[in-house]
Amino acid sequence: MHILVSALGAQPDIITETVGVFNYAPTADFYAASRSLPQITAARQGLSRVDELWLVATDQPHQEISMADGHTRIINSTEENFACIKQQCGAYGVQCRLFLLQDVPDIKSNDDARAFHDLALRVVAAAKRRANGGKLYLSLACGRKTMSADMQDAAWCFGCDMLLHILGDSKAEALPVLLGAVAANPALQNLRDQVPEFDSAAFLPCPPQTSFLDQIQEQKKQSQHFFTTYYLKEEESRANFHILYTLPLDKIKALRDEKIGIDPKRQDEELEWLKHLPKADLHCHLGGVLDPEDMIAVAECYAEDLEQAARTNPDFARWRATLSPFQVPPSGGWKGGASTRRTSCTSQQV
Structure with missing residues (x-):
């Protein structure tokens, strides 16, 4: 079972563009006319066709807004957008499911943001278990920026086989950007397995809650040094930037053992060493x-x-x-x- 999970915003066409990265045929390729088709074809190597599309969305109602120029702007409801997506993705053989944050029409407060974050985490955790050894793909391409951030956080918590985005160039051409696989956080796997199974319905209203998000954040707080001990097999009294601990162990040892500012005769050599040292975050408090x-x-x-x-x-x-x-x-x-x-x-x- 291969599953694609994405937030759903006000532009459902982005979902079709995303599904088209995985599910296509020579006679029905969303990107067939793209100027970047050779690069897209190369990037698709190793990707699997998705069987299910899981969408996480707010409860946007249907709206008709009178504009100053006399025209009426129509905003489809989330259910209307979902019906459109089901029809479009049906041509690709994809089963669609919608997890709706019930009675929250948009992200307008911290409470709304936390409730959506909680739902995104629970959906991704459930999708990981549902995939059962199959591929799990996460998209950052749809919804508000906070929704994309929530999907990315879910990837870092529970892992995925591909994190991707859909961008548009100056000629409004959709271009998929494959960001690579993300490893799961080992400290959170026990919580992933505790997420209750969702109902099998294609349309599932979900009451707002934050209990799972609270557990995730508490677990992260309690295990803040786990990342270092996991890689170094030893306890540290203080941790550095966690991404540094993914370096090869010989590089970590070299950075630990290098002492500067002790021998004045080595000043030029040390300055040259510092100049060539990669900088990720250079500032001073x-x-x-x-x-x-x-x-x-x-x-x-x-x-x-x-x-x-x-x-x-x-x-x-x-x-x-x-x-x-x-x-x-x-x-x-x-x-x-x-x-x-x-x-x-x-x-x-x-």
């Missing part, structure tokens, strides 16, 4: 590297620059006037024990 006196010294270094900018740039002066007295140093800088360190601060380029 001043509160973590400076004591209070140093923070005051740094602020005093820039006090004159701020005053000069305020005198010469009216826009900057108006913005600066909106700040509280605690957000910007007064004219002349703060006075205190660190004022005599101003010159050294500048010379060290802190």
